[in-house]
Amino acid sequence: MRTNRVRDAWAAGRAAINGWCGIPSSFSAELMAHFGWDSLVVDMQHGVVDYQMMVSMLQGISTTEVTPMVRVPWNDPAYIMKALDGGAYGIICPMINSRSECEKFVGACRYAPAGYRSSGPIRAALYGGADYQEKANDTIIAFAMIETVEAIDNLDEILSTPGLDAVYVGPSDLSITMGLPPGLDKADERMIANLKKILDGCRRHGVKAGIHTGSPAYAKRMIEMGYNFTTIMGDAALLRMAGSQVVQQMREGAPAAAAKPTGPY
Amino acid sequence: MRTNRVRDAWAAGRAAINGWCGIPSSFSAELMAHFGWDSLVVDMQHGVVDYQMMVSMLQGISTTEVTPMVRVPWNDPAYIMKALDGGAYGIICPMINSRSECEKFVGACRYAPAGYRSSGPIRAALYGGADYQEKANDTIIAFAMIETVEAIDNLDEILSTPGLDAVYVGPSDLSITMGLPPGLDKADERMIANLKKILDGCRRHGVKAGIHTGSPAYAKRMIEMGYNFTTIMGDAALLRMAGSQVVQQMREGAPAAAAKPTGPY
Amino acid sequence: MRTNRVRDAWAAGRAAINGWCGIPSSFSAELMAHFGWDSLVVDMQHGVVDYQMMVSMLQGISTTEVTPMVRVPWNDPAYIMKALDGGAYGIICPMINSRSECEKFVGACRYAPAGYRSSGPIRAALYGGADYQEKANDTIIAFAMIETVEAIDNLDEILSTPGLDAVYVGPSDLSITMGLPPGLDKADERMIANLKKILDGCRRHGVKAGIHTGSPAYAKRMIEMGYNFTTIMGDAALLRMAGSQVVQQMREGAPAAAAKPTGPY
Amino acid sequence: MRTNRVRDAWAAGRAAINGWCGIPSSFSAELMAHFGWDSLVVDMQHGVVDYQMMVSMLQGISTTEVTPMVRVPWNDPAYIMKALDGGAYGIICPMINSRSECEKFVGACRYAPAGYRSSGPIRAALYGGADYQEKANDTIIAFAMIETVEAIDNLDEILSTPGLDAVYVGPSDLSITMGLPPGLDKADERMIANLKKILDGCRRHGVKAGIHTGSPAYAKRMIEMGYNFTTIMGDAALLRMAGSQVVQQMREGAPAAAAKPTGPY
Amino acid sequence: MRTNRVRDAWAAGRAAINGWCGIPSSFSAELMAHFGWDSLVVDMQHGVVDYQMMVSMLQGISTTEVTPMVRVPWNDPAYIMKALDGGAYGIICPMINSRSECEKFVGACRYAPAGYRSSGPIRAALYGGADYQEKANDTIIAFAMIETVEAIDNLDEILSTPGLDAVYVGPSDLSITMGLPPGLDKADERMIANLKKILDGCRRHGVKAGIHTGSPAYAKRMIEMGYNFTTIMGDAALLRMAGSQVVQQMREGAPAAAAKPTGPY
Amino acid sequence: MRTNRVRDAWAAGRAAINGWCGIPSSFSAELMAHFGWDSLVVDMQHGVVDYQMMVSMLQGISTTEVTPMVRVPWNDPAYIMKALDGGAYGIICPMINSRSECEKFVGACRYAPAGYRSSGPIRAALYGGADYQEKANDTIIAFAMIETVEAIDNLDEILSTPGLDAVYVGPSDLSITMGLPPGLDKADERMIANLKKILDGCRRHGVKAGIHTGSPAYAKRMIEMGYNFTTIMGDAALLRMAGSQVVQQMREGAPAAAAKPTGPY
Numbered sequence A, B, C, D, E, F: 001m002r003t004n005r006v007r008d009a010w011a012a013g014r015a016a017i018n019g020w021c022g023i024p025s026s027f028s029a030e031l032m033a034h035f036g037w038d039s040l041v042v043d044m045q046h047g048v049v050d051y052q053m054m055v056s057m058l059q060g061i062s063t064t065e066v067t068p069m070v071r072v073p074w075n076d077p078a079y080i081m082k083a084l085d086g087g088a089y090g091i092i093c094p095m096i097n098s099r100s101e102c103e104k105f106v107g108a109c110r111y112a113p114a115g116y117r118s119s120g121p122i123r124a125a126l127y128g129g130a131d132y133q134e135k136a137n138d139t140i141i142a143f144a145m146i147e148t149v150e151a152i153d154n155l156d157e158i159l160s161t162p163g164l165d166a167v168y169v170g171p172s173d174l175s176i177t178m179g180l181p182p183g184l185d186k187a188d189e190r191m192i193a194n195l196k197k198i199l200d201g202c203r204r205h206g207v208k209a210g211i212h213t214g215s216p217a218y219a220k221r222m223i224e225m226g227y228n229f230t231t232i233m234g235d236a237a238l239l240r241m242a243g244s245q246v247v248q249q250m251r252e253g254a255p256a257a258a259a260k261p262t263g264p265y
Helices: A005-011 A026-032 A051-061 A077-085 A099-108 A124-128 A132-139 A149-153 A155-159 A171-177 A189-205 A216-225 A235-251 B005-011 B026-032 B051-061 B077-085 B099-108 B124-128 B132-139 B149-153 B155-159 B171-177 B189-205 B216-225 B235-251 C005-011 C026-032 C051-061 C077-085 C099-108 C124-128 C132-139 C149-153 C155-159 C171-177 C189-205 C216-225 C235-251 D005-011 D026-032 D051-061 D077-085 D099-108 D124-128 D132-139 D149-153 D155-159 D171-177 D189-205 D216-225 D235-251 E005-011 E026-032 E051-061 E077-085 E099-108 E124-128 E132-139 E149-153 E155-159 E171-177 E189-205 E216-225 E235-251 F005-011 F026-032 F051-061 F077-085 F099-108 F124-128 F132-139 F149-153 F155-159 F171-177 F189-205 F216-225 F235-251
Strands: A016-021 A039-043 A067-071 A090-093 A141-146 A166-169 A208-213 A229-232 B016-021 B039-043 B067-071 B090-093 B141-146 B166-169 B208-213 B229-232 C016-021 C039-043 C067-071 C090-093 C141-146 C166-169 C208-213 C229-232 D016-021 D039-043 D067-071 D090-093 D141-146 D166-169 D208-213 D229-232 E016-021 E039-043 E067-071 E090-093 E141-146 E166-169 E208-213 E229-232 F016-021 F039-043 F067-071 F090-093 F141-146 F166-169 F208-213 F229-232
Touching: A005 A016, A005 A067, A016 A026, A016 A235, A016 B235, A026 A039, A026 A051, A026 B235, A026 F051, A039 A051, A039 A090, A051 A067, A051 A077, A051 F026, A051 F051, A077 A090, A077 A099, A099 A141, A099 A155, A124 A132, A141 A149, A141 A155, A149 A155, A149 A171, A149 A189, A155 A189, A166 A189, A171 A189, A171 A208, A189 A208, A189 A216, A208 A216, A216 A229, A216 B235, A229 B235, A235 B016, A235 B026, A235 B216, A235 B229, A235 B235, B005 B016, B005 B067, B016 B026, B016 B235, B026 B039, B026 B051, B026 C051, B039 B051, B039 B090, B051 B067, B051 B077, B051 C026, B051 C051, B077 B090, B077 B099, B099 B141, B099 B155, B124 B132, B141 B155, B149 B155, B149 B171, B149 B189, B155 B189, B166 B189, B171 B189, B171 B208, B189 B208, B189 B216, B208 B216, B216 B229, C005 C016, C005 C067, C016 C026, C016 C235, C016 D235, C026 C039, C026 C051, C026 D235, C039 C051, C039 C090, C051 C067, C051 C077, C077 C090, C077 C099, C099 C141, C099 C155, C124 C132, C141 C155, C149 C155, C149 C171, C149 C189, C155 C189, C166 C189, C171 C189, C171 C208, C189 C208, C189 C216, C208 C216, C216 C229, C216 D235, C229 D235, C235 D016, C235 D026, C235 D216, C235 D229, C235 D235, D005 D016, D005 D067, D016 D026, D016 D235, D026 D039, D026 D051, D026 E051, D039 D051, D039 D090, D051 D067, D051 D077, D051 E026, D051 E051, D077 D090, D077 D099, D099 D141, D099 D155, D124 D132, D141 D155, D149 D155, D149 D171, D149 D189, D155 D189, D166 D189, D171 D189, D171 D208, D189 D208, D189 D216, D208 D216, D216 D229, E005 E016, E005 E067, E016 E026, E016 E235, E016 F235, E026 E039, E026 E051, E026 F235, E039 E051, E039 E090, E051 E067, E051 E077, E077 E090, E077 E099, E099 E141, E099 E155, E124 E132, E141 E149, E141 E155, E149 E155, E149 E171, E149 E189, E155 E189, E166 E189, E171 E189, E171 E208, E189 E208, E189 E216, E208 E216, E216 E229, E216 F235, E229 F235, E235 F016, E235 F026, E235 F216, E235 F229, E235 F235, F005 F016, F005 F067, F016 F026, F016 F235, F026 F039, F026 F051, F039 F051, F039 F090, F051 F067, F051 F077, F077 F090, F077 F099, F099 F141, F099 F155, F124 F132, F141 F155, F149 F155, F149 F171, F149 F189, F155 F189, F166 F189, F171 F189, F171 F208, F189 F208, F189 F216, F208 F216, F216 F229
Parallel strands: A016 A039, A016 A229, A039 A067, A067 A090, A090 A141, A141 A166, A166 A208, A208 A229, B016 B039, B016 B229, B039 B067, B067 B090, B090 B141, B141 B166, B166 B208, B208 B229, C016 C039, C016 C229, C039 C067, C067 C090, C090 C141, C141 C166, C166 C208, C208 C229, D016 D039, D016 D229, D039 D067, D067 D090, D090 D141, D141 D166, D166 D208, D208 D229, E016 E039, E016 E229, E039 E067, E067 E090, E090 E141, E141 E166, E166 E208, E208 E229, F016 F039, F016 F229, F039 F067, F067 F090, F090 F141, F141 F166, F166 F208, F208 F229
Antiparallel strands: none
């Protein structure tokens, strides 16, 4: 079975650098796969992406050596199993707030007896190889999202779920449940304290720690803190950053055009 | 009929700042439309875009005030008329090398008696308004691409084509036919001389001058030279620029990952 | 944040006139948006529409000032949150039969602490504006469908759910559970009594009342009765009505063709 | 080979009643196929339809007995042959103004030696049957559009093209080239005279006559005049007619909403 | 209402021969429908197929007399009801392990009072006919998948669920939960014993028995054993079988090419 | 630049074994790429494939080492250049009957000064590598289809076109123009004589010879005769062969079902 480059990075003792795809296009996904990431996540939760598009995007990514993963919209076995059958080598699952939710999630990622994933890796075996069903349980990475104060309260019982490989911190939702405004890369002490708390929990339980960030600087800070997996912006945010900058450079000293950048991306 | 913001810019005596969409996605097109461009071109020639996708992308752009235009794949009335019926407010047509090619192109953009465009603006009248057919000939902009030395040799006869609004210089193809390597933003004196020659021709014939560029700096230089319409990179190039930069910042001082940026975008 | 025209109508003391889109096409959705509705609902439940198509249809609608909304297929946070992130300004949720179902639904429509909607309005913030996350909870309309006798039995506990804005009556399913044949615009006294009962409940709890109808006459009757939001047929029904009528006019006095209209639309 | 119901109608001495599909959706095409038309044309010229969508729409139509046909965007063998391979039982070709254009068109519709259609009816043989290649030349209907004064001037040489089955009058484009405003169902005497002139030519040459109309009344008038094939509005026009009427009925006596119907559809 | 050919086969005392579609294409589905199956299942669970694609595939199948059915991804009313509204004449539901799961499944397939299916058969009534809602409960076939040892333990309570028409054995998942390697067509005595046990249960409860197989030989064996419905490979497996064989024949005696068949399909 | 495996096979002195994709699906294309072909052609002429689908299919193929190529619908630079920009490593062009047609075709495949291909390899450079534009002219293979007696009459002038790499014989169209019924794998002496004549011409001019066949046996015969490139059936034909066989095996001794295989695929 083709190896998982995120596991390879971890085995080599380094953090994995992850990219993020929310633009619904197999071409933009293929393009993203040429920038040097270890892995790319197709975001089915907040990205503009459904299942058929996700498959096309995994194909685009699979023209390169970058490891493809998927964030599913919700903790639902239908989404998780279909993403895995489509060839995802890792699943990021939103809103894991309790042990039972985590067990439901991890079980959907594993063939029996480790879990209850249904057999039928129609594209996954094309991508992974003929021994896919034999080795999938040890290759696929299950990331549980920690993104509420409730999850932090239940940290140990979540992290001790058998088969859980990693957590993935969603700082924007975590901020909201902490009473902070939404957003990434918070320097707020309470946020930093929580990020350390999660990391400490991961170390206690032998679980890897991942996090979503909005800049290389913050991502590097997280890696220095001990995080093993960092996302640095998504395709939509990268495109906005570059496009807005170019237009701004053109508009300097020129009369303003009507359309202005809006929204948080 | 809804106005054409490129014509508005020209009427106000300023150059129009144009964006470029080659990623096949109505979402990335809508996103691009929020960065502050005067107009956006959906590229059906070298972009990964066909007709059905083009319509979706025009819809995405039309959620804003940015004027939508299309580069067609070739000087073929089927492409031109379908792009116009889909709601394009301007057509950029590749490889116009002679007067007869230019007449064929311009005629496809205009209803009789000015041309031979067929009547049936199915989406264009939704976008433009109930008086579309009455005012379309005066609102749509026809851009003939000048991108070979042959076209420069035939400049006056091309530029004097009745109804031609503007030219659009394709510097990469022009470079190749000049014996230079492909690419944008050439400082080569022969290229600059040709760009001036085209501009002078445009002024002689009352035709606007547009050009494709790869940076705000070069685009500003072109505007200073007298160009009226500049494109500054496309969505794919912008995404590559931002994505590669972010990964490079993450990789500094770190062991290299396998996938490296490739290609000219 | 862009205003919600349904809320505007309500603030102005008038009922909102709503259209309905079940044909899977961003073009037919854009076309529908030019007929004069206050709002348009993309129907993901019984319409032939999934998520990726829904986004395209929302884009088509968003080329106009008509407010876009979505009926989700089921009371599932994945559908609700993805529809909201895609830019829906209201959610109609089927089969709300109890307080706990209604709380689950309303919570999925609101950011914490009012609910548990996850943060990431990728297209919604493009459409709504940069202050989307701040104002979304007060702008989005949550419609709970009342379409069973069980729901009517539980009316007060459903209507008193904190944050519920409105109900939406599904008369065809309500008919079936009442032992009547399926269909719209019933004059049956028991149905009228139930429609009044729902309306009275809405008034008691300060909740708006909406209903699906099959004709302007019935919709007007409902508005006169006090309903605040009426749908009058969907795109498929409108097309069938007009198309069947035209063919019938052509066939009068002519030998019949083989294909005949079928089905309830 | 499955029969062509338009030829069946003609053999039975009656005019065929044709519907028109410009909305890009296999579902709306399937819906249209249930209203009682003899045939349905998928409009690739002014409809929002490209090849992949056309195939899906032909599939939708082919779930019924209605005969599927296609209007191609232009007189180009690539479009014509692909539409035929996709299962179209008739081709309407725009802008046939001369004998040579007509020969080019008709030749693309016929296998050698009658023409130069390439062999490979990938879906057509599924739809038509195992003897498709043997009988296609006699089953497919080739309609040349007469829609300019130039075409009327060249009527006899066009109509005498070997293998031409029928003409299809495009009244809106014909109006424009006659100096009239665009539009259908013209009562102008010069238009009526031209419609008779075309019909007389068809009778001289044993060619069937078809025409695009905007109402049952005009279509019936054309049939009474002798036309053998009439289209009565398309799906977009039908939807607009019904939708605008419903909204207008709702708005009577009510304060106006902002969005108003626009455009000619 | 159009009849269900699987029920017709059963009424005639013979087993139904079923095909399986996992390739996401309405054309390959239409092609499959010409091979002589009684019915075709569009596989939304392990096939590369989501809802919008499923509808297109049902349209492709519906150009023939072959009965269309759907395997849903999971026991979720949203999937089941949308597949039925799209025109499926049978639903195969994965992982039914208990009576309550079976009741939830069967209820989603039936209109009240037999179940809780919501009313709105937008395409189903086009396909089935105007009396669809009246007859659907008796025409649609509900297949519960038996694919775990847990389900076999709970066999009688599952099989006695009111309204359950049939079971469908998933031998690969059943193998895994029995401690056998995944795969089809097992000769293992324990498997044969379980297949007989399921069949005996079906006979006790008047429920039909279906099974997924990987070859005509095994399918015939199952029919001889008493099974009433057999699938023999899917489109992807058929294509792999034929394609690999052809390449192997070409490569015999020739130097090997680099790409080799992989995976279980 | 990534190498072309067809050129590699030729350099190694062996014939290339080519597969053929006409089913419009990136998944079936990816599946086909795992059977062991040297190259795969996406058929835009008779396949059910347009440009946007072609790109997806090239992505599916590009997840493997199999070389992707495209048959364009017609000798039109728009199709050829867009296929090349999409990443095709070879173009098969239909109906080349003269020297001027061949020059037009070959020129569209080559950058100046060898031809007139426009610069902008948006996906091709991702697939091929950063030196794509420098090496494309020497890597891309231009195949002119010889499929009429007229082409055979003009063989030497076609084959001597500068830059032509290979021919591709279309035996079905060639049969029709020879007065034979359409079809592949003809044993007719006149056909064999023509196939030899074409091969002899290729040898005279240093051009490679390819041919479409319907079986490994005929393909091997062609290779023995000297052909350098053979296609053996397409995906649709392979699927039909396997599917029909399986159903036939199931039906042996059983009452026939209604649907029967039809058509030539």
